[in-house]
Amino acid sequence: MCGIVGYIGLSDAQPILLSGLEKLEYRGYDSAGIAVHNGKKIDIVKSKGRLYELKKKLSSNNLKGNLGIGHTRWATHGIPSDVNSHPHTSNNCKIAVVHNGIIENYLELKKNLSQSIFSSDTDTEVIAHLINKYYVPGKIENLIDAILKVLTKINGSYALAIICEDFPDKLIGVRKDNPLVIGLGENENFIASDITAIVNYTRDVYFLDDEQIALLDSKNVTVFDKNKNVVKKDVFKVDWNVESTQKGGYDFYMLKEIFEQPKIINDFISLNLSDNNFLDKINLSNKQIKKFNRIYIVGCGTAYHAGLIGARLMERLPNVFVRAHMASEFRYSNQIIDEKTLLIAISQSGETADTLAALRIAKKNNARVLSIVNVVGSSIARESDNVIYIAAGPEIAVASTKAFSAQLMAFYVLVCNLYRSLEIISEQQFLQMQEKLRELPSLVNQILSCENEIKDKAQKYLSCKNVFYIGRSLDYFIALEGSLKLKEIAYLYSQAYAAGELKHGPIALIDDTILVIGILTQENIIEKTLSNLKECKSRSGKIFTVTSQIDNKVKNISDDVFVIPKTHEIFEPLLANIVLQLFAYYIANGLGYDIDKPRNLAKSVTVE
Ligand code: M6R
Numbered sequence: 001m002c003g004i005v006g007y008i009g010l011s012d013a014q015p016i017l018l019s020g021l022e023k024l025e026y027r028g029y030d031s032a033g034i035a036v037h038n039g040k041k042i043d044i045v046k047s048k049g050r051l052y053e054l055k056k057k058l059s060s061n062n063l064k065g066n067l068g069i070g071h072t073r074w075a076t077h078g079i080p081s082d083v084n085s086h087p088h089t090s091n092n093c094k095i096a097v098v099h100n101g102i103i104e105n106y107l108e109l110k111k112n113l114s115q116s117i118f119s120s121d122t123d124t125e126v127i128a129h130l131i132n133k134y135y136v137p138g139k140i141e142n143l144i145d146a147i148l149k150v151l152t153k154i155n156g157s158y159a160l161a162i163i164c165e166d167f168p169d170k171l172i173g174v175r176k177d178n179p180l181v182i183g184l185g186e187n188e189n190f191i192a193s194d195i196t197a198i199v200n201y202t203r204d205v206y207f208l209d210d211e212q213i214a215l216l217d218s219k220n221v222t223v224f225d226k227n228k229n230v231v232k233k234d235v236f237k238v239d240w241n242v243e244s245t246q247k248g249g250y251d252f253y254m255l256k257e258i259f260e261q262p263k264i265i266n267d268f269i270s271l272n273l274s275d276n277n278f279l280d281k282i283n284l285s286n287k288q289i290k291k292f293n294r295i296y297i298v299g300c301g302t303a304y305h306a307g308l309i310g311a312r313l314m315e316r317l318p319n320v321f322v323r324a325h326m327a328s329e330f331r332y333s334n335q336i337i338d339e340k341t342l343l344i345a346i347s348q349s350g351e352t353a354d355t356l357a358a359l360r361i362a363k364k365n366n367a368r369v370l371s372i373v374n375v376v377g378s379s380i381a382r383e384s385d386n387v388i389y390i391a392a393g394p395e396i397a398v399a400s401t402k403a404f405s406a407q408l409m410a411f412y413v414l415v416c417n418l419y420r421s422l423e424i425i426s427e428q429q430f431l432q433m434q435e436k437l438r439e440l441p442s443l444v445n446q447i448l449s450c451e452n453e454i455k456d457k458a459q460k461y462l463s464c465k466n467v468f469y470i471g472r473s474l475d476y477f478i479a480l481e482g483s484l485k486l487k488e489i490a491y492l493y494s495q496a497y498a499a500g501e502l503k504h505g506p507i508a509l510i511d512d513t514i515l516v517i518g519i520l521t522q523e524n525i526i527e528k529t530l531s532n533l534k535e536c537k538s539r540s541g542k543i544f545t546v547t548s549q550i551d552n553k554v555k556n557i558s559d560d561v562f563v564i565p566k567t568h569e570i571f572e573p574l575l576a577n578i579v580l581q582l583f584a585y586y587i588a589n590g591l592g593y594d595i596d597k598p599r600n601l602a603k604s605v606t607v608e
Pocket of ligand 1 (some may be wrong): 299301348350351355399484603605
């Protein structure tokens with residue numbers, strides 16, 4: 001959830017670390033710090049607050065040196081404060097460490113060390129003290145040995161970047177259950193928790209695997225396993241460009257990413273629709289599909305909502321039990337998992353700890369794992385049997401938008417192909433669905449061109465304190481997603497309800513202070529949701545309807561309506577969601593919030 005960057009080379013480390021931290025700030029941002037080796041010793045500056053607080057401190061105290069590590073922190077152990085910010089050092093300041101993850105047994109380890117050497121409340125500090133304890137000054141091998149010994153003592157998850165006063169030209173990285181990439185440059189090398197931090201400098205990277213340790217100097221990178229055997233790594237070429245990590249004239253990344261959706265959907269179509277062998281591509285032959293009698297779909301937050309839609313569409317497959325689970329709950333659900341199980345793991349980042357944990361449970365029980373992932377080379381992608389890459393480019397805003405649409409595209413293309421392959425639909429119906437998919441980018445564009453209309457509607461409801469999102473079936477899943485967006489960025493209390501559930505309790509809350517947003521796209525159930533909206537209206541609720549089916553009945557009960565274009569009804573939820581994305585964005589914008597960095601949240605949740 002925090003961010004790590006490290007540099008060794010011929011340039012000044014500080015500006016490179018700060019530019020990396022700027023790119024990482026979206027991952028965690030209650031404090032930040034850097035450590036730079038000045039040739040003789042390690043200098044450290046850290047600060048509570050946003051990165052500009054650290055920059056302010058550094059403006060009168062520039063750190064000079066060609067080796068350094070930096071960190072943006074999202075507090076887990078100890079409040080956000082200067083002293084709890086990373087880097088943490090051993091008490092003699094020989095070792096400096098930055099850490100993402102959680103050391104579960106840190107209190108136990110701390111007990112065996114002198115309490116007076118600790119200056120922070122973090123779990124990380126114990127790592128610096130332990131490395132220092134085991135390190136026998138001398139050769140770099142001694143430092144590696146000390147680090148490897150510490151790894152045998154600590155439990156939990158970590159990505160670490162480490163420097164030592166004795167080695168002004170050595171940078172070390174190590175990981176377990178937390179991502180770490182090594183960037184390969186010319187006469188310079190990098191460490192980062194996220195490619196975004198170093199993509200300005202290099203596109204050639206190694207992805208470290210669990211319990212691998214990388215030793216970097218300006219010319220070489222050597223990777224070892226936990227037994228100190230050298231590991232040969234393949235260089236991976238990142239195809240993200242620098243512009244894709246910039247705001248490109250938009251006020252916030254979230255808005256930029258909302259507007260990128262037509263292109264992303266189009267890219268997904270070009271990559272996967274012209275391909276008549278989509279199922280072959282992901283290694284799902286007809287025979288294999290028929291072998292599965294259970295399909296579990298797991299994800300968290302927005303990815304889970306995409307999974308709910310995917311599951312509802314896959315329920316049409318014959319002789320197979322399909323269920324979407326929140327990844328964080330999957331392990332408690334006592335599901336039967338065996339070689340006849342297909343687990344579909346959805347994750348934008350490919351690093352979400354709960355989703356990764358669910359994937360590992362499935363693998364352990366011999367299930368097949370197919371993942372739907374954005375970040376190439378991420379842990380979930382690497383541990384899956386097959387991957388559908390959504391190719392949405394870097395998603396920087398904490399609130400996920402374009403990844404959701406691309407995840408839906410992945411399900412749409414997948415189910416269209418499965419329906420055809422299992423003869424649930426005819427070839428002609430398949431071609432019609434494909435045609436409708438091809439139209440989606442232009443339909444999304446039509447909605448985006450109504451940005452001002454949606455903004456005006458949002459302005460009307462700025463003073464609302466409680467919002468209900470209601471819908472049935474696929475529309476209910478979009479209600480969940482719309483409500484999550486509003487909570488995340490506008491800090492408004494909102495609740496999504498399956499429309500039919502309202503009268504079983506929650507309708508008691510409806511009065512003239514409540515906005516009810518109805519999502520009506522599924523033709524066969526529209527009348528029913530409409531009745532639920534009427535019930536809310538007669539209790540003085542304000543009604544905003546997002547629908548593809550406009551008529552007088554809808555107009556009469558709605559205070560506001562937004563009409564989305566009509567298409568195949570399983571694709572309409574994607575369109576309705578674009579409206580809800582913009583609505584949440586303009587509520588948050590109208591309330592003056594820092595939309596890309598919502599309080600208490602981080603982009604990638606790598607702890608369980
Ligand atoms: O990287 P992932 O897709 O695995 O992330 C899952 C959730 O943490 C994520 O969707 C989260 O709910 C977003 N902030 C939603 O906007």
